[in-house]
Amino acid sequence: ETHRSLSRPQSARTNFLHAHENTGPQYLRSQSVSGSRRGSIASSVDLSTAQIDNKSKPDYVKINSQYVKNIPKVRKTMSEEVVEQVRAKKEQQLQDYYEKQKGRVPDYIERIREKRTQEIDDERANAPDPDCPAGHVKVDNEKRLSTLRQLELSRAELEKKISHLPIRNDSLTLRRTKEDIEKKIIELDEAIKIFSKPKVFVKLEE
Helix, strand or coil, rough: CHHHHHHHHHHHHHHHHHHHHCCCCCCCCHHHHHHHHHHHHHHHHHHHHHHHHHHCCCHHHHHHHHHHHHCCCCCCCCHHHHHHHHHHHHHHHHHHHHHHCCCCCCCCHHHHHHHHHHHHHHHHHCCCHHHHCEEEEEEEEEHHHHHHHHHHHHHHHHHHHHHHHHCCCCHHHHHHHHHHHHHHHHHHHHHHHCCCCCCCCCEECC
């Protein structure tokens, strides 16, 4: 009896263990549910781990931007500097030229103005003067001045001749010579008086 009592618990224990083993029918639904739960748990664990890893990883974009800011500027090559200097010099010369040209009349316009001025002067000179009497013509200003200078020279020569005559003019020849010179001087004085005026009119030859 004692042997039987001892053996029964052992068999019961054995039956108990077998009852909890995978001896019964397996249900696929319960397995899929447990698998999805395991997947969700695993994914949540992976996500939290990834977030932790992202926080622990350095921000390379920020590091690179800081690195670029701290890089010293590379000096341009000599050829680039020369090209920029030449370009800047040409731009400055062009700007100076434009500054000088401001308010300056072009040469061709100046020549047109001079030509037009000369034409106007010629028209005025050739136009009949309202002060000109009938049968007369106005003497050109240049010709008037030239004639005036010639008259003054002639008078000076006569003054010189009369000064060389002897003081005593007892002879008839000397008296006539002196009278002729004085007469010419008087005529020259009248002509000089006329040609000294701004306008001179001479009678036309018939």
